[in-house]
Amino acid sequence: MTEDIKRVAREHLATEGADLSLRAVARDVGMVSSAVYRYFSSRDDLLTALVVDAYDELADAADEAERAAPRRDPHARWMALARGIRAWSLAHPHEYALLYGSPVPGYQAPEDTVGPASRPQLLLAQILRDAVAGSAVFPAPGDRLASGLRADMVTAAEFLDLGDVPAALVVRGLVAWTQLFGALSFELFGRFEGGITDADALFEFEMRAMSDYLGLRSAAH
Amino acid sequence: MTEDIKRVAREHLATEGADLSLRAVARDVGMVSSAVYRYFSSRDDLLTALVVDAYDELADAADEAERAAPRRDPHARWMALARGIRAWSLAHPHEYALLYGSPVPGYQAPEDTVGPASRPQLLLAQILRDAVAGSAVFPAPGDRLASGLRADMVTAAEFLDLGDVPAALVVRGLVAWTQLFGALSFELFGRFEGGITDADALFEFEMRAMSDYLGLRSAAH
């Protein structure tokens, strides 16, 4: 039953967006609204369940896309990861907005979303780790990091299990990650409406630029 | 009266966020909800007015910050612009979400927002134009642009009145712009909660990286 409600809610999410109505979902399931509260303690609770599912779906899709790239080619893996994330996001714009858009008013993402939320980042972390281990990354220039920034990067490196990845590369990974989701947000939230017609080409350019910025080596690049 | 309503609505926006209630605004103004409809034909109409105002405020703040930087130092101007945009955004998180966050469900930004929406971008355009005119930019490497992407950049260059700025630099400007707003969205939408403590330092690093990427020359850089 819980799965039934989530399924219908996902459909509503896909068509109407984040302002899904618990009553409408209940109607579609064939229940009265109060009955839904047997399974979800509130509308936010239902939303949280969808958020967690969406993170997992995104991570699965990205993981699968990334796995198709040759293991020893970090550039190809990065591009595959980025394309995989974008493909899922374009196919699920409302879910994307839920995950990476403005926070739903009055909705505070609870603790149990941070685990799933970090899964996509772990995929990039793994690429960087493998690249460093396999010497498939050009040595990062000696960026001077402010002490607070360096400390944050060390913490992040521990959290993401980035063994030998230097802090200077970690922060560059964060820059690339920011670029990726900035690009997706621009595209999905309609900021390209007036002007950009070839969003595919722009995205490819951006991700290639980030690959260069990360210093990822590639067989054919 | 219209200004009165907008003022109160802005206050509500600052405290509650995008789900502002027309009735609550009316109460605070001292009117009954139906009276508000004399001034705004719908809640979306009121929201649009706030959006336009917010774009203008942001552009004004960014413009003022940018003007404080030396005219012939494009790096300093870019950093000042970025810092100005960030400062306004941190001071007005809900407005930022309204402008650059996920689209409000069921709300379609009407035509009259595209003008104000392009104002901030024009500030970057001016920096690039001056930098090229004053030879204060390292020649952009010969990035190969896909034909569709090149065409889009030419169109954008016309729209933004970028005279001699080459397409390869225009697209880099777009990359930097994307990075800027990606960073702000991450910060403002709470994606830094677990880990980043020195957001200032990270932002400085990112914007400096983008300045390098753009090839902006600086007296002391």
Next chain:
DNA sequence: TCCGTTACGAGAGCGGTGCTCTCTTCTAGA
């Protein structure tokens, strides 16, 4: 001065929302 027009606001009401409370029914286990 009188009258008609117009702007402005109040009020009731419609259908929708999230959520709570109470009540009934149904089912599984002792």
Next chain:
DNA sequence: TCTAGAAGAGAGCACCGCTCTCGTAACGGA
């Protein structure tokens, strides 16, 4: 067979956006 608990129904509360009607006050022209 009896009982405890789960599951759903229904009514109701306070809120929402929005529409319609009505009263009032101000103003301009004859």
